Amino acid sequence: MSAAGYRVAVVGATGQVGSLMLRLLKEREFPAREIVPFASARSVGRELEGVGPVQPLTEETIAGFDLALFSAGGSTSGEWAPRFAAAGAVVVDNSSHWRMQADVPLVVSEVNPDALAEHHGIVANPNCSTMQMVVALKPLHDAAGIERLVISTYQAVSGTGRAAVEELLAQSHALLHERAIDPPDSYAHQIAFNALPHAGSFATGEDHTDEERKLINETRKILGDESIRVSATCVRVPVVTGHSEAVNVQTRDPLSAERARELLRAAPGVTVLDDPAAALYPMAIDAAGRDDVLVGRIRRDPGHERALDLWVVADNLHKGAATNAVQLAEVMHERGLIAPSGDRAAA
């Protein structure tokens, strides 16, 4: 950690996303003079390597931060993000709590970084399945204008949290040993050797899951175009890490598959893997641990003259969550959008 630099809080530091954020802040040499981990009362006092003991969230402990990266669920963000912001920090929040609030920018670093300038103390990190998709869609939208999207997702269990990963592994182990599984806890049904058309949850009277609504609403907000029509089915599959998505993209202007491939090859944060004859296409097992978004199976939709089909894969914990949060912190640092507390005291 540098002597000069920001005082950074990581809230949810013991979780999957939070522990990766700690690692990425260090690996990417974010200019932090101190990083302080926060989590629930269960973890207070636990020593985390390189950052010391986990702190509780209290009015006293949250004072004096420049930046706070949150990944501790919506209710914690709802309660504590405004308190960190009021105490002088810029919050980057991973939960869905603030994303659709009009005065909260919802930002993907490669797609709409200029929106960061509009922040009033809280910036929202998009939902993982939306995040990876819009990184791939941005160059196509700029070139030809997106009219309609039809999306099917194949989402990994780590998107639900650490407990869901343990449940998949325990169920798989039990079934492979011909033992009965415990009653499902993370999902409505067994996830091992299954596919659940139920990623997220159904509110009363709702025929879409909240995950599907996030894809619809967040895509429009990030691309800044409320006219885009979006149809989404989100499916949970027994993959530990890496969300895969089949995306049908209907454009306003004609766009060939060849031109789309060129645009995607030049796009920041995208790697094109597209040689189906050689069995080269993105797979979840390849995306795991990577920060980029993999795109392949780029082809014309034979059912519509202005539509293409894509297969988009990324690590939901990396670009889908922690990487983008740290990238947003980096952009805000570069653009002078985080005021170090030393400067505030001098001002």
Ligand SMILES: NC(=O)c1ccc[n+]([C@@H]2O[C@H](COP(=O)([O-])OP(=O)(O)OC[C@H]3O[C@@H](n4cnc5c(N)ncnc54)[C@H](OP(=O)(O)O)[C@@H]3O)[C@@H](O)[C@H]2O)c1
């Ligand atoms: N997983 C993904 O792919 C993904 C992608 C995008 C966004 N997100 C969002 O990121 C957040 C965390 O996801 P995750 O997968 O990292 O979950 P996780 O592994 O279950 O970790 C949850 C973290 O939140 C902390 N926490 C829980 N209740 C708390 C409370 N009342 N006060 C303070 N801390 C509390 C936990 O602390 P303890 O260890 O003390 O319980 C833990 O550090 C969620 O909001 C999720 O929606 C996740």
